[in-house]
Amino acid sequence: MAEIELENLTTPDLKRKFLLGALNGDFDVPGTEVDPSLIHVDDTIGKRVFIGDTMVYGDTGWRNVASLLREGVAPSSNIGVCHLRRIGDVVYFNFKLDVTIEGTGLFSPSFTDAWLPVTYYYFPVYSGPLATGASGLVLRDKPSYSAAPGVRFTSPTSRPYLADTTIVFSGSYPVAPGWPSALPGVAI
Numbered sequence: 001m002a003e004i005e006l007e008n009l010t011t012p013d014l015k016r017k018f019l020l021g022a023l024n025g026d027f028d029v030p031g032t033e034v035d036p037s038l039i040h041v042d043d044t045i046g047k048r049v050f051i052g053d054t055m056v057y058g059d060t061g062w063r064n065v066a067s068l069l070r071e072g073v074a075p076s077s078n079i080g081v082c083h084l085r086r087i088g089d090v091v092y093f094n095f096k097l098d099v100t101i102e103g104t105g106l107f108s109p110s111f112t113d114a115w116l117p118v119t120y121y122y123f124p125v126y127s128g129p130l131a132t133g134a135s136g137l138v139l140r141d142k143p144s145y146s147a148a149p150g151v152r153f154t155s156p157t158s159r160p161y162l163a164d165t166t167i168v169f170s171g172s173y174p175v176a177p178g179w180p181s182a183l184p185g186v187a188i
Contacts, residue, residue, distance in 0.1 A: 045183060046086070058179050060086045065185035070108040072101025076166050083188065084115075089177055091115055094170040095153070099161045106153045106161075114180035123171045 042048045046060035066075050066082040075082045076096045085092045097106065161167060 058088055060183050062188040063183055063185040064188050067185060068107045070105055072103060073097050073099055073106050089175050090172050091175055092172045096168045099165050099167060100163055102163045111184055112180060114178055116175060117173045118176055121173045123169050
């Protein structure tokens with residue numbers, strides 16, 4: 001059998017079809033034949049699929065990262081969640097948190113480089129009034145913008161999360177390639 005050319009797997013549907021085939025030992029990707037002995041699945045750091053030495057798929061699974069929240073922030077007492085997940089080069093998050101001590105950041109310490117966004121992202125915050133009345137969540141990684149580099153789920157410094165509020169937000173953002181060497185929190 002010929003070795004697969006990964007650059008031929010250019011669309012999400014084609015990649016999904018190939019990966020499902022890889023996991024089932026059934027390959028029907030046009031123009032490619034794959035030796036099943038080249039494919040292996042590793043679950044030491046999430047679930048990763050490799051062809052030879054090339055990782056073609058990775059999923060951390062949902063992680064409960066509540067243990068990393070700063071003082072004064074906790075999963076909401078009313079069906080709260082604090083979940084994070086990385087699939088390939090995209091991070092997904094879902095948070096419903098109670099804030100009891102006013103502040104800007106949500107986590108301490110920050111997450112590792114494998115979770116860094118490729119740029120700044122702003123996400124709307126539901127049900128969490130900010131001191132100035134604006135609603136916004138900034139995801140940032142620039143040392144010039146904050147004291148230390150890293151992923152920061154936070155409000156702008158001038159608009160802290162107020163005490164005695166519940167904030168709700170979810171979304172996703174792209175990250176640079178490079179799989180994490182360790183996973184935050186605990187698997188759900």
